[in-house]
Amino acid sequence: MIKDILQQFNITAKHSGVSTGAHWLSGTGSVLSSVSPVDGQHIADVQSPGRDEFDAVVAAAGQAFHEWRQWPAPKRGEVVRQIGEALRTHKTALGKLVSYEMGKSLQEGYGEVQEMIDICDFAVGLSRQLYGLSMHSERPGHRMYEQWHPLGITGIISAFNFPVAVWSWNSMLAWVCGNVCIWKPSEKTPVTALVCQHIVQSVFAANQVPEGVCCLVAGGREVGEWLANDTRIPLISATGSTRMGKAVSSAVGARLGRALLELGGNNAIIISESADLDMALIGCVFGAVGTAGQRCTSTRRLIIHESVYDAFTQKLVNAYKQLRIGNPLDENNHVGPLIDKDAVSLYQASLQQVTAQGGHFLVEGGVLDGAGFESGCYVKPAIAAVQNHYNIVQHETFAPLLYVMKYKNLQEAIDMQNGVPQGLSSAIMTLNLREAEHFLSAAGSDCGIANVNIGTSGAEIGGAFGGEKETGGGRESGSDAWKNYMRRQTNTINYSNRLPLAQGISFDL
Ligand code: UN1
Numbered sequence: 001m002i003k004d005i006l007q008q009f010n011i012t013a014k015h016s017g018v019s020t021g022a023h024w025l026s027g028t029g030s031v032l033s034s035v036s037p038v039d040g041q042h043i044a045d046v047q048s049p050g051r052d053e054f055d056a057v058v059a060a061a062g063q064a065f066h067e068w069r070q071w072p073a074p075k076r077g078e079v080v081r082q083i084g085e086a087l088r089t090h091k092t093a094l095g096k097l098v099s100y101e102m103g104k105s106l107q108e109g110y111g112e113v114q115e116m117i118d119i120c121d122f123a124v125g126l127s128r129q130l131y132g133l134s135m136h137s138e139r140p141g142h143r144m145y146e147q148w149h150p151l152g153i154t155g156i157i158s159a160f161n162f163p164v165a166v167w168s169w170n171s172m173l174a175w176v177c178g179n180v181c182i183w184k185p186s187e188k189t190p191v192t193a194l195v196c197q198h199i200v201q202s203v204f205a206a207n208q209v210p211e212g213v214c215c216l217v218a219g220g221r222e223v224g225e226w227l228a229n230d231t232r233i234p235l236i237s238a239t240g241s242t243r244m245g246k247a248v249s250s251a252v253g254a255r256l257g258r259a260l261l262e263l264g265g266n267n268a269i270i271i272s273e274s275a276d277l278d279m280a281l282i283g284c285v286f287g288a289v290g291t292a293g294q295r296c297t298s299t300r301r302l303i304i305h306e307s308v309y310d311a312f313t314q315k316l317v318n319a320y321k322q323l324r325i326g327n328p329l330d331e332n333n334h335v336g337p338l339i340d341k342d343a344v345s346l347y348q349a350s351l352q353q354v355t356a357q358g359g360h361f362l363v364e365g366g367v368l369d370g371a372g373f374e375s376g377c378y379v380k381p382a383i384a385a386v387q388n389h390y391n392i393v394q395h396e397t398f399a400p401l402l403y404v405m406k407y408k409n410l411q412e413a414i415d416m417q418n419g420v421p422q423g424l425s426s427a428i429m430t431l432n433l434r435e436a437e438h439f440l441s442a443a444g445s446d447c448g449i450a451n452v453n454i455g456t457s458g459a460e461i462g463g464a465f466g467g468e469k470e471t472g473g474g475r476e477s478g479s480d481a482w483k484n485y486m487r488r489q490t491n492t493i494n495y496s497n498r499l500p501l502a503q504g505i506s507f508d509l
Contacts, residue, residue: 272430301402358386362383
């Protein structure tokens with residue numbers, strides 16, 4: 001099945017990971033070996049760029065920008081509409097491949113492609129709505145307005161957990177805005193990126209889009225560093241760990257470029273005494289074990305009112321007993337593998353730290369072995385009772401490890417929810433209007449995303465996505481996140497026959 005999908009997209013056992021959107025370049029950099037965490041099978045080798053090919057790609061992108069920025073935005077939107085159509089056609093194949101290369105459940109693989117289709121639709125509409133404001137000038141016979149122009153090359157560094165959707169949030173918006181894109185996908189999931197590149201290339205060819213508008217540089221850390229340091233690239237949009245984000249941010253900041261960062265989360269749900277506990281349960285369990293806890297929006301902490309703590313943790317423990325762990329392509333399973341053995345080691349180290357720092361397990365974790373688990377990447381989702389201040393709780397463990405803790409009053413719960421270095425997603429489960437509104441107020445959650453009676457993960461594309469503090473401050477996807485991909489220009493036009501100065505200054509010659 002996977003072989004057929006690879007054939008369908010012309011993915012050979014050894015494939016170039018370097019493209020200008022019209023041509024595949026033979027890479028001279030290191031080889032990325034893509035291995036499925038589902039069954040440990042090798043998928044393909046992807047050749048990354050050497051410095052010369054990287055420079056050739058940036059040059060092609062720079063050249064293409066001169067032409068692409070002059071296409072009317074709705075015409076660019078029409079091309080993006082066709083990408084959305086192509087994604088609809090290939091949803092099943094690409095969804096399966098996402099599931100196989102990354103390890104998320106098939107439903108989530110399809111969901112990820114749906115997210116790409118949704119952002120295409122959003123971007124098409126946006127291509128006729130890149131609005132600027134007009135202002136009233138203080139001077140007679142003057143007009144003032146602002147307009148938004150494209151920035152140039154957008155460098156996109158994406159993570160393994162959403163191997164294709166996060167690229168599409170960035171590239172579809174960047175393209176309708178008139179930018180050209182260079183994508184460095186995660187070195188752990190290069191094959192799904194190759195498929196996206198093939199899909200876009202055929203749409204672009206059919207529309208005579210100039211070479212260089214959609215570029216791919218599949219590579220490791222070094223390629224990320226080249227992008228971050230390159231003064232020809234005004235905007236770097238990076239998704240990944242806080243450590244990576246700090247490195248990108250300082251490199252881009254040192255050259256006064258723009259960085260759009262979407263980094264780690266440490267997302268909590270407050271379970272109030274007035275929560276609908278059955279409804280809350282679904283949000284909490286999906287949030288904690290969906291994508292095997294490898295979303296940046298995954299639920300890491302539950303802050304539970306003391307009066308419902310025993311009842312709710314009992315429900316959680318029972319629900320965890322029902323979880324089926326196994327091959328994510330089998331739709332009977334809820335939880336697939338972690339991305340690789342390094343991730344498994346980090347998960348195991350976190351389990352040890354929980355006990356060492358004073359926590360105890362309500363549901364024990366562990367690594368699965370035996371038939372069906374040969375890849376060594378399958379782990380048991382765990383639940384631990386902890387204190388919020390434990391060092392391990394303050395860190396994001398990218399695995400299905402859920403922390404539970406008790407609170408007495410809402411202020412204490414909000415302080416705990418905010419009392420971590422990260423600030424991405426947050427939620428409260430309550431039927432009490434006062435609590436809900438307080439949680440959403442300026443004195444409530446400090447996160448970029450705050451939900452009521454919905455879990456922390458699974459945001460729709462229509463809202464701006466991102467968070468505060470160590471999450472990096474960037475906003476991608478919906479609302480007015482498109483402004484990150486453009487430069488604002490303020491224009492003042494004098495149509496009078498005098499030249500009055502602003503602020504009433506007189507300057508007579
Ligand atoms: C991510 O984990 O990097 O809100 C993105 C969600 C998804 C996107 C997550 N729509 O969970």
